[in-house]
Amino acid sequence: MIRNLWMTTAFVLGAGAATAQDVRLVAETARDALSSASLLRALDDTAAPQDYVAAARADYRRLLTALYAEGYYSGTVSITIDGAEAAGVAPLAAPSTIGEVVITVNAGPRFTFGDVAISPLPPDADVPSDLGPREPARSGLIRTAATQSLRSWRDLGYPLARVDSQQIIARHPDEKLDVTIGLNPGPQLRFGELDVTGNRRVRTERVRAIAGLPIGEIYSPDAIAAAQQRLRRTGTFNSVALTTADVAGPGDTIGVRAQLDEAKRRRIGFGLELDSIEGLTVSTFWLHRNLFGGAERFRAEAVVSNINGETGGTDYALRGSFGRPATFGPDTDFYVSAEISRQDEDAFLVDSFEIETGLIRYLSDDLTVQGGIGVLTAREDTALGERDYTLLILPLRATLDRRNDASNASSGYYLDARVTPFVGLDGDLTGARLYGDARIYRSFGEAKGFTLAARGLIGSLAGAEIGEAPADFLYFSGGGGTVRGQPYQSLGIETMVGMDTVTTGGTSFLGAQLEARYAIRDNISVVGFYDTGFIGDTAVPGESAEWHAGAGIGVRYNTGIGPIRLDIGTPASGDDAVESVQVYIGIGQAF
Numbered sequence: 001m002i003r004n005l006w007m008t009t010a011f012v013l014g015a016g017a018a019t020a021q022d023v024r025l026v027a028e029t030a031r032d033a034l035s036s037a038s039l040l041r042a043l044d045d046t047a048a049p050q051d052y053v054a055a056a057r058a059d060y061r062r063l064l065t066a067l068y069a070e071g072y073y074s075g076t077v078s079i080t081i082d083g084a085e086a087a088g089v090a091p092l093a094a095p096s097t098i099g100e101v102v103i104t105v106n107a108g109p110r111f112t113f114g115d116v117a118i119s120p121l122p123p124d125a126d127v128p129s130d131l132g133p134r135e136p137a138r139s140g141l142i143r144t145a146a147t148q149s150l151r152s153w154r155d156l157g158y159p160l161a162r163v164d165s166q167q168i169i170a171r172h173p174d175e176k177l178d179v180t181i182g183l184n185p186g187p188q189l190r191f192g193e194l195d196v197t198g199n200r201r202v203r204t205e206r207v208r209a210i211a212g213l214p215i216g217e218i219y220s221p222d223a224i225a226a227a228q229q230r231l232r233r234t235g236t237f238n239s240v241a242l243t244t245a246d247v248a249g250p251g252d253t254i255g256v257r258a259q260l261d262e263a264k265r266r267r268i269g270f271g272l273e274l275d276s277i278e279g280l281t282v283s284t285f286w287l288h289r290n291l292f293g294g295a296e297r298f299r300a301e302a303v304v305s306n307i308n309g310e311t312g313g314t315d316y317a318l319r320g321s322f323g324r325p326a327t328f329g330p331d332t333d334f335y336v337s338a339e340i341s342r343q344d345e346d347a348f349l350v351d352s353f354e355i356e357t358g359l360i361r362y363l364s365d366d367l368t369v370q371g372g373i374g375v376l377t378a379r380e381d382t383a384l385g386e387r388d389y390t391l392l393i394l395p396l397r398a399t400l401d402r403r404n405d406a407s408n409a410s411s412g413y414y415l416d417a418r419v420t421p422f423v424g425l426d427g428d429l430t431g432a433r434l435y436g437d438a439r440i441y442r443s444f445g446e447a448k449g450f451t452l453a454a455r456g457l458i459g460s461l462a463g464a465e466i467g468e469a470p471a472d473f474l475y476f477s478g479g480g481g482t483v484r485g486q487p488y489q490s491l492g493i494e495t496m497v498g499m500d501t502v503t504t505g506g507t508s509f510l511g512a513q514l515e516a517r518y519a520i521r522d523n524i525s526v527v528g529f530y531d532t533g534f535i536g537d538t539a540v541p542g543e544s545a546e547w548h549a550g551a552g553i554g555v556r557y558n559t560g561i562g563p564i565r566l567d568i569g570t571p572a573s574g575d576d577a578v579e580s581v582q583v584y585i586g587i588g589q590a591f
Contacts, residue, residue, distance in 0.1 A: 485550020
């Protein structure tokens, strides 16, 4: 006996059209899979009778395929349109109105796997356990097992591996499914020369150098994927596709073709950020993606910040950078950068020029290390006096980025560690500045609409006392990058100069930022946040430190270039707690 489970629906008769509510599914087994597979069930109120007839005729195969995917191989499907079997209704002879569509499915017994043979298997490989006896004979498992076997052969250097034969027999009396798949791994091959097409301005030899395909080595799909990633990483191409030849080449080689689409060489952009205390920040840049025909990147950038701000004067920066990919091997880039800037803050005024050169090494898709050497010269004016200095700097950096989206992360994590040893060229100033940034993201709910984000910051200045260190190497807390709700650089270290007390930066810093983001609509989210920061006068973060905190709420509006951010914060500690408000507007999440 089969007990039919009926889904009660409303019936709406319209002039010349039926609605999706007119479709009933009668099935005792695999209802979710059948409902998802049915085109009839997906029709909406705009569908015409001809659409229902066409969808019904297509649903026979789709519903049987859904049954096979669940392990049912003796099922029957009936689809009636106002009592007539849909298979007998021609689409052009559809009635003017449709009153009722009924899908009736009898799944029959569920089959299990019987005799399963996949050969030849790669060395040390076995038939997957989910194809074993008494396991449900889902058709997708067969496809997955064949695909995985071919992938294993290709990983071993057999790019032409294919399925030669397959035989699938359903033994209905035994309710068993026998599977026999014959594989042909083909020959083991080595990489031949990379054939490059679609490049118009980037030289072919540079494309090959950047791709870094290991010519003469055993074929590997991972090497193909790595070559594609290197070419994409340059930013010079809109699209990159590497395809393998269908037949072996001379000398047991396999040809690979790179099909490229070059991006426009030049690009300009701008940015705006508004802070109720720090004022307006305006930035612009000009970028060339292929300066000398070898995918070299040159970027010039200008930034003006603290416009009409309440802290210090207006800050300026003019930067330029040049990068050449695949300079010392395909995963090592060369760079040169320079910056001239003025920082006019309440605690200091620094005019500086810095030039740096170095290498960037890509250890994996998400792990990058960078090292360089540079010279920094500056003129500094603080409450402690005026001075000029020139430093030799050795900036080192490592970044691990496993976020799902750099500008709007909802899962994953990010780690950034920097160490910058410095030596005064006149010999009276040495030390090292350390900085760390760790972020983690977790989302919850069926639609992942609720996200918790956390960020930890740590900094230390070793080898130099507060009165000796460059003023902009010291640490402050407060403002959008550290503690929202607190005024910009409002927390530092109080130092006695003669009979006066002045505020300078500290030699250590600890910070934390916590956010809860909730999507109330597809493009709109609300945010609650709490930030805290600690500034100390020793090189050990957290030791003898003063602290403050801020809290607030915000709104995010998602756009194609990232979320537009509005945060409103207030102090959450001290005598002025909840007595003032800071406003922050920008593009991208706060972290």
